[in-house]
Amino acid sequence: MLMQNNHAFENAEKTGEAINAGQSLSSLFLSSAAEPVAAGKAICWEGDQAKHLFQVEEGVVRLHRIIGEGRRVITAFHFAGDLIxxxxxxxxxxxxxxxxxxxxxxxxxxxxxxxxARSDALGPAYISLLCQEAAAAHEQMVLLSKKNAEERLCSFIVKLASRRNPRQGLVRIPMNRQDIADHLGLTIETVSRTITKLASRNIVIPEGRHDLRIVNLARLKQLSGDADDFSDDSCHRVNLH
Amino acid sequence: MLMQNNHAFENAEKTGEAINAGQSLSSLFLSSAAEPVAAGKAICWEGDQAKHLFQVEEGVVRLHRIIGEGRRVITAFHFAGDLIxxxxxxxxxxxxxxxxxxxxxxxxxxxxxxxxARSDALGPAYISLLCQEAAAAHEQMVLLSKKNAEERLCSFIVKLASRRNPRQGLVRIPMNRQDIADHLGLTIETVSRTITKLASRNIVIPEGRHDLRIVNLARLKQLSGDADDFSDDSCHRVNLH
DNA sequence: CGAAAACTTGACTGAGGTCAAGTGGTGTGG
DNA sequence: CCACACCACTTGACCTCAGTCAAGTTTTCG
Incomplete structure (x- = not known):
C-alpha cells in the first residue's frame, strides 16, 4: 500500500498526487543529518519561535498542548515520513x-x-500537504464532538490499522494508554475499559500492551461511527440490489 | 480593529501580513457577481466535487458535517470577508x-x-490562510477535547466579541442555539442553561435571542479556560459562590 | 390573532470521570 | 536466576456533568 505518508492519520485513501507531494517535500530534508531522539524527549516546544520544520525519519511523535491544571490534548501523532x-x-x-x-x-x-518558492513542483506539494492536514483536523473535530468512547477507540484503531502494518491483522500501538486517552478526549480508565469490552466481544485481541490483533475489521469500521456507510444495521452491504 | 477577517474564529491577534493575505485573495472574487443566498439555504454540499471556492461578501455561513442519525457537527462559522x-x-x-x-x-x-500560481504575492497569502485555518482547527480540538460546557460557551463568546462589533460591549450572535450547540459539542439545553447561569452571575446580559451584552469581558476570558492566563487568581475568584 | 418555531426550565438518567485497589510485566541489583 | 520495586495498565465502586425527555414560555410570522 503506501510506502510513505505525509501526515499522520490521513484517510487511508490518498491520491497519487498527495503521496508524491509528501515524498518530494521529504526529499528536502535528506541533506540534513538524522538526529536521534530518545523516547519521551521533546523535539520542539509550544510558544517557541518556529525556526525549523522537522521530518520524522523513524519512530512516532506526538504533538500536544497543555491547557492549565495539567489538561493535555494530543492533537496528532506523526509517523515515519511525516513533516512536523x-x-x-x-x-x-x-x-x-x-x-x-x-x-x-x-x-x-x-x-x-x-x-x-524556487521549485514548480514543491508549491502544490506543500499546499496539498496543508489541505490533508486540514482534512485530518476536520475528522478529529467530528470525533471529539459527536462520537462516544467506543466509536472513538474504533476510529483510532481503524486509522492505525490502515497504516502499513508488517503482519496482517496485527496492529502496533506504539503509544501508551495515556497518550491514546489524551488524543481521543477520554481518560486512561475509559480507554482501558473500552478495549477490554471490544476484546470480550471478540473484535480485537490485545497481545501485550502495544499490539492488537484485529479479528473483525469490518465490525470495527462499522462501530467507528463514520455513518453514511451501511445505515441499515447488519453488515450485508454486499448483496444489495 | 480588523476591517476584514480571512477566517472565522481566528485568534483576534493577527499579523498585518495575515490580514493582507486575506484581502489580496479576496480581491480575486471581485470580478464575479455577489449572489444572494437566503438564510438556511445551502451554498455547497458535502461530497460534491469542489469546483468552486466561495467568498462571503455579507452575512454568516456555517460549515457542517452530518454523521449518521442526525448528529451534526458545525466545524466553523464564516463571516464577511472569509473564504470557503x-x-x-x-x-x-x-x-x-x-x-x-x-x-x-x-x-x-x-x-x-x-x-x-501567476502572482508572487498570492502564493504566500494562500499558504498564510491555510495556516490560520490550521491554527483555528487546533484551537477547536482543544475546546472539544478538554473544556467543560461553561468554558466552551465563554470561549465562543470571547471569539465572537473579538470580531469587530458595532457597539462596544454588545455582541451580535447571528446563529441560533442549535447551531451554537452543534459547534461546541453540546446540546441546545446545555447552551441555554449555561447562558442563563452566566447571566445570573452578571457576566453577560442576553438582549433578545441574538445579542449579548458583555458585562465582564476579563472574567469571560478567565472562564474560557485557555489557561496560561493569570494562574494566580488575582480577580477575586475567592468570594464568589 | 393563532400557530409554529425557538428558546428556557425542570426532573431524571446515564456515560464517562474520579478515586482507589489490584494485577502483571519489565528492569535492576544482589 | 530470583526478589523486589516500579510503572503501566486493569478493574471496581461511586459520582457528576451534561444529555434526555417533557413541559412551559417567548418570539416570529403568516
Whole structure:
C-alpha cells in the first residue's frame, strides 16, 4: 500500500498526487543529518519561535498542548515520513515529543520556504500537504464532538490499522494508554475499559500492551461511527440490489 | 480593529501580513457577481466535487458535517470577508449553509489556482490562510477535547466579541442555539442553561435571542479556560459562590 | 390573532470521570 | 536466576456533568 505518508492519520485513501507531494517535500530534508531522539524527549516546544520544520525519519511523535491544571490534548501523532510544523506561521502552537525512540531531520523554515518558492513542483506539494492536514483536523473535530468512547477507540484503531502494518491483522500501538486517552478526549480508565469490552466481544485481541490483533475489521469500521456507510444495521452491504 | 477577517474564529491577534493575505485573495472574487443566498439555504454540499471556492461578501455561513442519525457537527462559522473551500483538494468535506441572509461570490478552483500560481504575492497569502485555518482547527480540538460546557460557551463568546462589533460591549450572535450547540459539542439545553447561569452571575446580559451584552469581558476570558492566563487568581475568584 | 418555531426550565438518567485497589510485566541489583 | 520495586495498565465502586425527555414560555410570522 503506501510506502510513505505525509501526515499522520490521513484517510487511508490518498491520491497519487498527495503521496508524491509528501515524498518530494521529504526529499528536502535528506541533506540534513538524522538526529536521534530518545523516547519521551521533546523535539520542539509550544510558544517557541518556529525556526525549523522537522521530518520524522523513524519512530512516532506526538504533538500536544497543555491547557492549565495539567489538561493535555494530543492533537496528532506523526509517523515515519511525516513533516512536523508545515502549518505554522510564527511560533509552535504545540509541543512535539518522541513517543518511541526516533530519528528526526530538521530544516530551517526559511530555506524550506525558499526551496518551495524556487521549485514548480514543491508549491502544490506543500499546499496539498496543508489541505490533508486540514482534512485530518476536520475528522478529529467530528470525533471529539459527536462520537462516544467506543466509536472513538474504533476510529483510532481503524486509522492505525490502515497504516502499513508488517503482519496482517496485527496492529502496533506504539503509544501508551495515556497518550491514546489524551488524543481521543477520554481518560486512561475509559480507554482501558473500552478495549477490554471490544476484546470480550471478540473484535480485537490485545497481545501485550502495544499490539492488537484485529479479528473483525469490518465490525470495527462499522462501530467507528463514520455513518453514511451501511445505515441499515447488519453488515450485508454486499448483496444489495 | 480588523476591517476584514480571512477566517472565522481566528485568534483576534493577527499579523498585518495575515490580514493582507486575506484581502489580496479576496480581491480575486471581485470580478464575479455577489449572489444572494437566503438564510438556511445551502451554498455547497458535502461530497460534491469542489469546483468552486466561495467568498462571503455579507452575512454568516456555517460549515457542517452530518454523521449518521442526525448528529451534526458545525466545524466553523464564516463571516464577511472569509473564504470557503480554500483547504479542499477534490470534494467538499462539509456542507455550507447561510446562517443569515448572505451575499456570496464564487470562483472556479481552477482559475483560483491559476491566479495564485501567476502572482508572487498570492502564493504566500494562500499558504498564510491555510495556516490560520490550521491554527483555528487546533484551537477547536482543544475546546472539544478538554473544556467543560461553561468554558466552551465563554470561549465562543470571547471569539465572537473579538470580531469587530458595532457597539462596544454588545455582541451580535447571528446563529441560533442549535447551531451554537452543534459547534461546541453540546446540546441546545446545555447552551441555554449555561447562558442563563452566566447571566445570573452578571457576566453577560442576553438582549433578545441574538445579542449579548458583555458585562465582564476579563472574567469571560478567565472562564474560557485557555489557561496560561493569570494562574494566580488575582480577580477575586475567592468570594464568589 | 393563532400557530409554529425557538428558546428556557425542570426532573431524571446515564456515560464517562474520579478515586482507589489490584494485577502483571519489565528492569535492576544482589 | 530470583526478589523486589516500579510503572503501566486493569478493574471496581461511586459520582457528576451534561444529555434526555417533557413541559412551559417567548418570539416570529403568516
Amino acid at each position: 510544523g508545515a502549518s505554522l506561521q510564527n511560533d509552535f502552537i504545540f509541543t512535539a515529543e518522541a513517543v518511541t525512540e526516533c530519528k528526526i531531520r530538521r530544516m530551517s523554515r526559511k530555506s524550506f520556504h525558499d526551496e518551495v | 473551500g480554500a483547504s479542499l483538494q477534490n470534494d467538499f468535506i462539509f456542507t455550507a449553509e447561510a446562517v443569515t441572509e448572505c451575499k456570496i461570490r464564487r470562483m472556479s478552483r481552477k482559475s483560483f489556482h491559476d491566479e495564485v
